[in-house]
Amino acid sequence: MNGSTSVSNTSINNNEKTDKQQLKHMMKRKRKNKFFHAVFFISTLFGIAALLLLLGQILIQGLGWLNWDFFNNYSSRKPENSGIKAAMVGTLWMIGITAPLTFIIGVATALFLEEYAKDTWISRVIQTNISNLAGVPSIVYGLLGLTLFVRMLHLGPSILAGALTMTLLVLPIIIVASQEAIRAVPVSQRHASYALGANRWQTIVKVVLPSSFAGILTGSILSLSRAIGETAPLIVIGAVAFIARLPDGLLSKFTAMPIQIYTWSSQPQEEFHHVAGAGIIVLLFMLLAMNALAIFLRNKYQRK
């Protein structure tokens, strides 16, 4: 800014001098542009290189151990007999409970805050709290789950306790994401709906939700992917490291994939680190599948 004004000022006084100066300035600006272009490019490369390195290492480590037995065996003291069955089923159970709970409560809360709640100090306090809760470290939720669900409600280190803890962890994220999606629906559309005599609920069902559904779904699925990868809260509530049985109800003990991977990677035998690699591949695949589903659903509903 400063540079350009001084250039225009001096250009009135001395033509020859300004030409040179202008050229110099231009070269300087171009160099600056090139420099930052390079910085940004290298930054991008850095992230991608780290990701590729990580993926490559895990694939090399684990791919050879990935076979049918790995999916059909429980964990074992012997690396070659170890499998991820209990952990995979445990994770699926947990997400099966967490997903509907968070979706219903989360979207309902978002709708209330965006469509019904008046702008009072109470609603502002609630809003601030939710945004802050979204940033609370996961281990804190683990401690909350341990006192509330495992001990006070006597659920023990069960699937239900794990799923409820995960629900608490994910809820603020889903609420914030859903609010963003709902807020993106133009007010004029709502007004049009009201003008036709529709009430709030009719407007929500027929106008707001249809155009915000893609965003809500994407946010929900992405935050559930976070729940799948969380380890700390599950360790705190006491999900077990070794179990050789599938869960048969909401109150049975369980293990989950991140816990299983963590346990394997802390075993002394080198082979177990390969087994952990195989577990990571399965977990990554699950996460990628969920993210792909999110993208698919977004595209499907956005086209309308």
Added chain:
Amino acid sequence: MFQGFLRKGSFLLLALVLTFALAACGDAEETNENEDANNQVEESNGSNEESEEEMKEEMMEISGEIALDGSSTVYPISVAVAEEFMAEHGDVDVTVNVSGSSNGIAKLIEGEIDIADASRQMKDKEYEQLQEKGEEAIEMPVAYDGITVVINKENDFATEMTVAELKMIWEKDSTITKWSEVREGWPEEEIKLYGPGTASGTFEYFTGAINGTKNESRIDYNPSEDDNVIVNGVSGDPYAMGYFGFSYYVENQDKLAAISIKVDENAEAIAPTVETIKDQSYQPLSRPIYIYPTKSVLEREEVKAFIKYYMSEKGQMLAEEVGYVALPQAEYDKNLTHVE
């Protein structure tokens, strides 16, 4: 179309939630009934004649759940025993968790688990806490472990050290930072220290045996609950030093060297091996590791069977298979008196 989906979707979700809720109720009732049934069986057993009871014990298919938690050092043995035990008794579910000796014992006191895995002895205070709940823990040593002090493979000077020298390095408020400060002639290079975290039984035993006071150690080392971090740290730095359970050394002998330890200046330097740990000549760092069942859980048939299996020849073999050293038979026999 969208509304159709939404309507169907919400019905589906509702249905899902309801199913889960119902399943939860169903489960709770079922387990209650099971427990009642078990109680009845036990009561009727009690009234039976003794000879018949013995017969029945052999015949009766045992079932139930046994939960273990605690030390990461004991974890591999417990998992191995649990695995083989369940292969023979399909109706018993054994779960093993890792949260450190102290946390395991705390959970035992809270009644959240049946057996605590511990790489240290229970403290008087912990016994008292259990007593307040009307419980009593039974100490059962299951194997010997030798805490191994490791250095980098390239380190060729510190292969033998005295307890006093180790104490100089590890004691509380130690100011030693370079190898040359420990013994004259050693290189003037910084010692990078790695060790287990303070919740670990290994930490407690090591500090007691080397520094003289339990749980008192210098604090400026790299602590980790994951022993592989220590393995990686020491194998990556020629002047590093660390300590952990014997099994981690056995599995990483190609990457690390163990320090032979002299009790004092004139004593013979003893390296940690299966033999020296078994005959207790590896001093002062060879130690027994334990499981702690409570008296009340020892009355359950499935727990009795599990403990018997743990102390059997098979159990001892499993302990050696995962890198520990079996105790003299007399110790196992003593443990077995509690389950007869």
